[in-house]
Amino acid sequence: MEPYLQEVKNFRQEWPNIEFVDLIFTDINATPRGKRIPVNALEKLHKGVALPLSTITLDTKGNVVESAGLGEELGEPDNMCFPIAGTLMPTANEQVGQILLTMMDENATNPSPLFIRNIVSDLLDKLHANNQYPCVALELEFYLIDKKRSPSGELQTALNPKKKTREKDTEVYDLDGLDDYADFLSDLNKVAQEQGLNTSGALSESAPGQFEINFNHSKDVLRVCDEIIIAKRLIRQVAHQHGFDATFMAKPFGDQAGNGMHIHLSLVDESGNNHFSKPDGQASDRFYQTMAAMLAQTSDSMALICPNVNSFRRFVPGAYVPTKADWGENHRGVALRVPISDSKNRRIEHRIAGADVNPYILAAVVLSAVLASDNYTKEQCPLPLSDEAIELPLRMSEALEQLEHSELALYISREFIDLYLACKRSELAEFERAITPLEIDWMLHSA
Numbered sequence: 001m002e003p004y005l006q007e008v009k010n011f012r013q014e015w016p017n018i019e020f021v022d023l024i025f026t027d028i029n030a031t032p033r034g035k036r037i038p039v040n041a042l043e044k045l046h047k048g049v050a051l052p053l054s055t056i057t058l059d060t061k062g063n064v065v066e067s068a069g070l071g072e073e074l075g076e077p078d079n080m081c082f083p084i085a086g087t088l089m090p091t092a093n094e095q096v097g098q099i100l101l102t103m104m105d106e107n108a109t110n111p112s113p114l115f116i117r118n119i120v121s122d123l124l125d126k127l128h129a130n131n132q133y134p135c136v137a138l139e140l141e142f143y144l145i146d147k148k149r150s151p152s153g154e155l156q157t158a159l160n161p162k163k164k165t166r167e168k169d170t171e172v173y174d175l176d177g178l179d180d181y182a183d184f185l186s187d188l189n190k191v192a193q194e195q196g197l198n199t200s201g202a203l204s205e206s207a208p209g210q211f212e213i214n215f216n217h218s219k220d221v222l223r224v225c226d227e228i229i230i231a232k233r234l235i236r237q238v239a240h241q242h243g244f245d246a247t248f249m250a251k252p253f254g255d256q257a258g259n260g261m262h263i264h265l266s267l268v269d270e271s272g273n274n275h276f277s278k279p280d281g282q283a284s285d286r287f288y289q290t291m292a293a294m295l296a297q298t299s300d301s302m303a304l305i306c307p308n309v310n311s312f313r314r315f316v317p318g319a320y321v322p323t324k325a326d327w328g329e330n331h332r333g334v335a336l337r338v339p340i341s342d343s344k345n346r347r348i349e350h351r352i353a354g355a356d357v358n359p360y361i362l363a364a365v366v367l368s369a370v371l372a373s374d375n376y377t378k379e380q381c382p383l384p385l386s387d388e389a390i391e392l393p394l395r396m397s398e399a400l401e402q403l404e405h406s407e408l409a410l411y412i413s414r415e416f417i418d419l420y421l422a423c424k425r426s427e428l429a430e431f432e433r434a435i436t437p438l439e440i441d442w443m444l445h446s447a
Contacts, residue, residue, distance in 0.1 A: 030358035050078035080108035092237035167208030250354030251313035258314035259355035277343035300406030303399035326389035368411035
């Protein structure tokens with residue numbers, strides 16, 4: 001039996017009460033889009049489902065970005081989408097399952113070169129051909145918030161379900177706080193296990209109502225990215241069931257810590273030996289080459305890993321968010337941190353991206369640096385905590401301009417970079433046209 005049909009058979013036997021399945025396709029922002037079908041229609045999905053190519057270019061509101069050139073100009077052509085193996089699973093809704101889709105071309109013969117998941121797959125193939133196997137782990141931060149806004153329309157932190165008071169105190173790694181949210185966390189963990197997510201659990205983070213969920217290291221980079229899409233959806237579903245809303249905005253509260261998504265990278269060979277360590281346990285030349293490449297690409301990649309205006313609001317002094325392209329060992333204030341580890345587990349923690357980043361784009365940025373590391377020497381790696389580290393572009397317009405003229409297109413593809421720039425410039429232009437309550441307060445009578 002075809003592997004997909006066997007997966008469907010096993011799924012229907014294990015989850016006989018599921019009546020519908022959501023077909024999930026992610027756009028350039030990694031927002032889940034798609035359609036819901038009856039569970040008995042799953043078998044037909046192995047032939048593919050036609051979706052408009054322009055769905056890649058949906059903006060944060062779900063509208064096609066016409067300036068990207070994939071909409072009306074082309075006549076809204078369809079491409080064929082197919083199920084991703086291993087992603088047919090239950091959701092927090094007992095009657096609804098889900099499965100992720102990937103996009104092929106209109107003839108269903110080749111992966112679409114504009115779909116970022118396919119780009120990551122291509123980067124991995126190139127690295128594997130060099131006996132380089134990236135091993136990654138992700139940390140995802142989020143806030144539980146009140147479904148109701150304040151009288152002035154602002155977001156409100158969650159009401160603690162046990163204390164019945166609004167969260168306001170910062171208590172990093174607060175175990176009692178986890179106890180207060182035990183019902184939410186228990187349901188979250190239960191469904192995460194049912195979905196087979198490779199998570200090592202949640203902890204209370206550095207702001208009231210903020211949590212972090214950690215994922216274990218894996219050489220299956222695509223699966224790691226897939227699980228972020230699944231986990232975000234799960235967190236939102238379980239939050240709603242418990243009377244909360246959940247947000248992955250990079251900076252939902254101006255006076256509290258932002259939401260980050262850190263990615264840990266190690267690099268092993270086919271036998272599992274760490275390319276970042278020498279046989280004597282010291283850091284290898286490849287470690288310093290990769291560090292140099294990642295630092296060199298950091299500024300150019302800011303627009304990709306900080307996809308929204310709100311993304312840049314995280315970068316404020318004293319918030320453990322980097323503002324320079326620097327690195328250091330066991331230091332949380334740098335862009336690239338080397339955590340405490342032995343030679344087998346030597347890794348680099350990329351700490352720049354917010355929780356709003358597209359995980360496939362984040363992976364593509366990191367993998368691009370690994371590919372580019374051949375162009376660098378150990379001696380080109382800057383000293384840790386260098387005073388000469390360059391400042392990162394901290395405005396969206398500056399970051400987009402730098403991306404346009406960067407060498408990242410050599411790795412991620414010019415076609416995708418141009419598509420991304422068109423989408424993000426369209427969003428930025430619309431944002432800048434909006435008149436905000438703040439400017440009215442400031443200028444109504446002073447202008």
